[in-house]
Each structure stands twice: as structure tokens, then as C-alpha cells.
Amino acid sequence: MKSFLPPRFIVDRDPSRCIQCKVCVNQCSFGVQSFDEDEQALKSREQNCVGCHRCVAFCPTNALIIRRNPLDYRANFNWRPEVIEDILKQAESGGMLLTGMGDDKNHTIYWDHLLLNASQVTNPSIDPLREPMELTTFLGRKPDRLQFDERGNLITVMAPQVKLETPIMFAAMSYGAVSLNVHTSLARAATELGTLWNTGEGGLHPTLARYAPNTVVQVASGRYGVDTDYLRKARIIEIKIGQGAKPGIGGHLPGEKVTDDVSRTRMIPSGTDAISPAPHHDIYSIEDLRQLIYAIKEATNYEKPVSVKVAAVHNVAAIASGMVRAGADMIVVDGLRGATGAAPKAIRDNVGIPIELALASVDTRLRQEGIRNQASVVASGGLRCSGDVAKAIALGADAVYIGTAALIALGCHVCQQCHTGKCSWGICTSDPALTKRINPEIGAQRLVNLVRGWSLEIKDMLGGMGVNAVESLRGNRLHLRGVGLSDTELDVLGVKMAGG
Amino acid sequence: MEINARFMSYRDLNAALNQAVDAGTTHITVQNVNGQRYIGTNLHGRVTVELHGTPGNDLAAFMNGPAIIVRGNGQDGGGNTMNGGEIVIHGHAGDALGLAARGGSILVRDDAGYRAGIHMKEYQGRGALVVIGGGAQDFLGEYMAGGTLIVLGLSQRGAGWSHTRFVGTGMHGGAIYLRGRIDSHQIGKEVGIAPPDDRDTRIIQEAVAKxxxxxxxxxxxxxxxxxxxxxxxxxxxxxxxxxx
Known part of the structure; x- marks a missing residue:
């Protein structure tokens, strides 16, 4: 018995506008648009449409409209269309449902319940157009105290620090999941912006070695592309324990995406699945984490900060404390809405906690234990705008990673088909016909524009609050107020109710 | 040259090794090794380091080039993510031997612990070789993506691999050669058993000679x-x- 699933989208083609140029046919990578030679007519296989808008964006006469299929099921809050269709798919295939991007369910987005402060009358706001406004951020372990000799020279030995011009970095996305053109765009943009991009766990392509001073490299359970050369080139080395989209599980890059070039970069056989085991098999405890952190420090002569990235899970504050005590110079917490190139939907939408709550509890815990200075805290997982960034910094983040927002800047329409490898915008695919749709030069410029825009907005917000450095906002939760939150939520966030 | 590692931290020991290599030394003997981790991790060049005693975890992690000879037993994580070079252990090895190694060779005279050769890899003509003279514990060659893992079962006292289970679970590349038999219930469901062909026999002969x-x-x-x-x-x- 075959499951009959109605198409998600309807393709409306206005015949009075269509000039049969077939751009839609050439642009669609999901096999929706075709040209029937016999009938000399354009046809649509609507059941394949994912709503990526590639054809709409390229139609020169605006002849196409993609609409959500209005076909309604009988209203039912429990048995929603998505639930019904997922069951039908699984009844047919017997597999785990795979998906891409981050959690799309309506779990509370706490950023939308937090509001920033501004100065009025009793203290002056600062005009960032006329006065210097500092976003400079230093990542790395800070000393407990500073000591100077009698001449005033610093005698405290500082742990390695990395200077960012703005507290916004590009999140880990591996080569193999995204294309080389995406990596090149990110690397160039980070270099121009004076911030960092992250290779993800798939290695550093040789052509990107020149961007190494702005590169965070990852060491994940698959150890792809990890050798001393890779570690020594990097600015920061990040041990990836987990990611927000799929806490606690590993990943499989399908064999067909492991091309010769991906194989060389990951240092794995081509054509076979790249399997990242769920745990690192040399890390079963905080003590083992310490062992790997110091193996990396030893291999890089203690010259680089070592970061540890975890997914936001229930005991994240205690885990973060352990990570700092294990010697991490930077900890990255990736929340529920963090995205992925592929993850089981059941995991993506059900496992982990929102970054806002995780970040607040991590910062609180590290302060209570008096070890907050020992590591920088980076928040990530679905941050959408400069407001989210400012709120994350006020909740205690030193900096943030943006992934999905960066991909949207490159053209992503969040159609959640990353796992299919057919990305029509040429981002999450290794098909050469598609990857060339991203021009790294233009891509880099768009990313620079985005981060520049956000940075300007953050400066405006800081000025409005009457402070002239992001350092004054960091962990300053008095600059936040909550709306529509319970006492418990406000308590975890460490934020007062608006009006109070 | 000779280094006495008694009461020396791993950091000082590695620094001393590096200094010696920088000075052009090609053979270094280290006495009284007692649990120091990461020995040889940041070492480069053509050098042979002979360790007397018991090196600690992550011996030669990320190593690329040198040869390390252990006159004693190894501990866990020997050859972790190794890229090239040689580790020779005149004794037993601990768990997770050669984790994710993609080059070089590891020879262990006696037994290895759990998860030996886990996630070893190969690419573009490179691959790691691990030879274990004695037996090995569960999850031997788990998630193996390449390289060669040979277990000879020569130990006098050890039970070889008669009780070893989950051999090659998740294996998707490379080859494991065992001297003797193994029951199908001991291996992962992703693993096949076959007699070695001519090419396999040559690989075994070369490894055994080594x-x-x-x-x-x-x-x-x-x-x-x-x-x-x-x-x-x-x-x-x-x-x-x-x-x-």
C-alpha cells in the first residue's frame, strides 16, 4: 500500500506572463519544473516542491507563485498535518525521519520575551555617530588577578588571547555539508571583519590555509582532517562534543557527498560514509576531556586557546563548570534551535534546551564558582538579529556564533532540505552544478555587510544604554527586562520583570 | 643522548625531547618514564625515542614522523590520531590503541585493551598499520574506515580473542587479519569473514616480518x-x- 501525501506547495504559473524561457526548469534542483516537448508546455511536479523559491526568484516575468497547499485536514491540535504525514512516511520506509536546519517547532523563543534598556534623563545616552563605541572582544582565559612590577610592567603571564573586532563569529559548518564556495565566503568575510569563522569537523581545505589566522578548527569524534599541521595553523582549536540540533548523537555524511576533494580534506576514504561516532572514544569523563584538551595544547605549544563546544542540555551549567576546570579556554553552548546539515527530526525537535536559559544558567554557575574569568563563553543556536546578539551578551556571552543567519545572507531560504544534498541555492550540497551558484566574492561581501549592519545596530543599542563598550553590557542583566514570563523563567534568566 | 624523566612533568619532558631534536639528535633514550602523557605529541623529524618505563596516556598523539620504542607497557590512547611514524611497544598496550590513526605503524608485542584500532582511516594511498602480538579485547576495529589491523594471538597467558566481542562493529573500510579462527557471534553485523587472498597474504607476511x-x-x-x-x-x- 502506498501512502499518498498531498503536495506541500502549489505552483501557480501565470500563462499570460510566462515566456517559456525555462529558467525555472534549469534552476529547480528538486525536479519540480519541466518542459514537455510534445505539448510545448511547462509542467510542475508539485509533490516535489519544497518551497525554496529558487524558481520564483529567477523567473524574469514574475510568472510564478508558490503557495502553501490550502488542502486542509480536519482541524485537530493533536494530529496536525505534519504528524500525520510523518507517520505515513515512516509506515512506508521504516526509517528515521531525517531533516535539516534547526528546530522549527514553537518552543518559546526567549529573545522575544526579553527587552533591552535605554537611558532617559537621569543618565545621558551616547551618540555612536560622534563618539567611539567599542565592540572589541578578547577570547581566551583571563587571569584571576594582574600583577605588575615596580615600574608598572605586567608580570602576570597571560594565556593566549584572540582579538575580535566584533563579538559575532561564523558558526561551525563542515566542508562536505556545505560547499567549498560557502567556506571560502565565510573565511574571506571573517578575515575582512576581523572576526573568526569555524571549519566545522570536516577539515580545512588547502586553498583556505591563507585565512588560518581567522579560523577556528574543530576536532570532533571522527577526527576528520586533524593533524598537527591543521592544529598549528588554527587560531583557536575547538573540541566538538555536541551540537544543538542533535545533542548526544553522531552524524553520517552520506558516501555520495564524500567526493575526492572532501576525502582529501577530511582525510578519509572517498565514497564511503563519513561516520562521526556519538561520543569521542577517548572522552568518557571530564578527566578524559582534560586529557584531550592538554594533548592539543601540548601539540600546539600552549599558543592557542582550546575551545569546547557542547549542546545545551539539562545539566549544562554543571557540565560547563567541568569543562572550564578541565582546562577549556572557551566554551561554546549551542541551543535547541541550532541548525544542522542533517539530523533525525525526532532528535532535532525534542532534545536539548533553549540557548537563552542555558546561557543564563552557565554564566550564573561559573560566577558562583568564581571561575567565570577562566573561560570565554560563546552562545549559539538560532540567533537571528543584532537584538538577539545584544541580549545574549547581556545574559553573559562573550561572543556569539551565527550559522543559519550567515547562510540566509548567502541566499538560504530555510526550506530545511539540507539533508537531501539538492540545495537549490548551492549552499548545502556537493553537486558542482549547484555549488557554483555561490560566488565566494559576492558571498563574502554579503556576509561582511550583514555583520557590519548588526555591529552598527549593537553600537546604537549600547549608546542608547549609555555605555560605550560591549564590555559594559557583558553579563549585565540589569540591562534586560522580561515580558510574558513566569517567575521561574525570570529566575533562571536572572532577569527582572519589565516595569520592576 | 639520554634523558632522566624521574619527577619530570610531561611538559618538561616533551620540551627536552624537542630541544634535543632541534640540536640534531637522532636517537634519544629516556629513563624512568613514569606515566607522563603525550610523549612525542609535538615531536617532528627523523628521530628515534626509546622509552624505559611506562609512558602515560595519549602516547604520540597526532604524531607525524618520529619512531617511539617503549621498553615496558603502554597505557590508553597510544597513537591517538597519529599521522605518521612508528610506535613499538615491548609489552602490553592499553585501551583505544591507534584511535583514528591514518598513517604510520603501531606494533605491540603482547596484548591490547578494548577498542584497539577504533575508527582508523585511510585516504589516497595512506593508511595506518596496527599489529598486536597477543590478544585484544571487545570492540576491536570498531567503526574502522581504513588501514590494517593484525592480531596474532601469540601471548602465552592471555586468551587471545576467544572472549572478544563486537569485533569490527560499524566497520566500513580497511581490513582486520586474525591468526586463527573467530566465531560469527563475535563480530559486528557489518563484517564479513573470508580467507586471505594473495594480496592479503603479502600484507600479512610484510607485517609479520616487521x-x-x-x-x-x-x-x-x-x-x-x-x-x-x-x-x-x-x-x-x-x-x-x-x-x-
């Missing part, structure tokens, strides 16, 4: 036995787990 050279055994005596080859049944062991 082993015998280091540990003074008679290669003929070792080779005068039946070997089996374990190989991955699929390049994509988990390709059918998903619905779209």
Missing part, C-alpha cells in the same frame, strides 16, 4: 597458521536508517 624484526620472533613459526580476514560488507553501513 613484527619479528622488532621482537625477535621467528616469522615462519607465526606464518605457519591459518589466518582469516575480516572486511566491511558495506561502504555505507547506516545508509538505510533514514526516511526522507
Amino acid at each position: 613484527y619479528s624484526e622488532h621482537f625477535g620472533t621467528d616469522p615462519k613459526r607465526i606464518l605457519d597458521a591459518e589466518f582469516v580476514k575480516l572486511f566491511p560488507l558495506y561502504l555505507r553501513p547506516y545508509g538505510r536508517l533514514y526516511a526522507y
